[in-house]
Amino acid sequence: MKTRHAATTLLIGLCSAMITSTAWAEMKWQDFSLTYLNGSHYEVGDKDRQVFTFEHASGHNWGDTFFFMDRLKWDDGTTENYMEFSPRLSLSNLSGSELSFGPVKDVLLASTWESGEGFDNLLYGVGFSLDVPGFKYFNINLYKADNDNNDDDEQLTWTWGLPVTIAQEEFLWDGFLDWSSASDTNKAEMNWTSQIKWNAGKHLGLESPLYLGIEYSFWNNKFGIDNANERNASLLVKWHF
Template sequence: MRDHSSISLSLITNKLTYALVAIAALGAMSSAQAKVLFTDTSISALYGTDYELVPQETLTTVTLEHASTHTWGGVFFFVDRHQGKENAAGKEFKETYGELAPKLKLAKFDNSFIKQVNLAGQYEFGSNSNGFSQDNYLVGVGADLNVPIPGMKYASASLYHAFNDKDNADDQQITLTYGWEKNNFVIDGYVDYAFNSEDDSVKDNIHINPQLKYNLQEVLGIDNRLEVGMEYSYWKNKFGSDKTQNAASALVKFHF
């Protein structure tokens, strides 16, 4: 007998894939007609230690990142290239991981703590030299927030259902993002809380990942932002395991 629940899940996953592609395509097609409200692209280099589940717990990372907002919604994208040290077998650890997160504006509010409500999607992809790979699709709702703190540039909250690939059980995720800047000091980052996994052996986990930076553009008299600082990664029950990560990385970030 065929497993109809598996068939239904497959159909849902396929529909979700089409929905995410449609959202991204809408952004591309609308760019000619819709106004770009904000856009930023950057490349970063990081070096840090104490990364759990990584050979010798050391990583060098190069990150390409893009964020833009439009009258129809917005797009956030990044891809990380991680390179670690050799494991006991003499094999160097390498990993590529990225996320594409489009949002489509559903409603906008004036003079409110909630500025905008969005249909939110996210595609997570990655693979590493240990043979692990992933392709996960998240869909949900989100809100852009008006946080009354001087220097606050943006804040958002989103709730997703994660349709994870065949090797990982589905779960839910809450994501918070924020950005603050004053007198060339910058604090930005995100919080991911993954919970309610369909696999009871996978623990709820929270990842808090702020960056603390100083913008040297004014000091150096250059046309583009150049930020230096650090990134801190606190990840309790990393990937749903018993491991908790406390890792700090030196950071250089150039915007273009």
């Protein structure tokens, strides 16, 4: 399959660039976190479930990476694993020319590997890192998706993080929006998931944030299934270290 070959080539190329660049690469920042979620209005499968998530994100002079793995435990005892790995390669760094313009800080080659129970999807395309006042980060990626069990489609992904301070209390609103186009095997879907959380860690003497809050999932046609619309609020505990 040509698209699978192109997606695999790009992902391998980005990973190779990451590995071979270790001698000269500058790491600007990195972050590790563990999250616990508990919700009761999930769609597709048991409505009650717990989710344990490990995340790592990093920024470099050559681009950035984001990785997470979910361990889902349904109320009926069923367990499931799901992960995504998303490296992006800076075209400014690759070309040696500054590609910033207007609110765009950089243009990047973007890819994502999605892996779950019985499938591996590969996404490839172009990403934009934007400078939006007040936001810690604001990114948009445009992908072509090569899917294992469904027809290939296109996807738009938007991620953001907005820190807010109210009466010296630290809050963070962050999340993502995924929109995927329709095909013969699945409906167009939109997953808008965000977290609103308060940093309790500063009151416990912790140097890194320990967040308490809520994650809300607004997901139309979940997994491309017609009318599988999820409206789920989950209690959240998230520790950065």
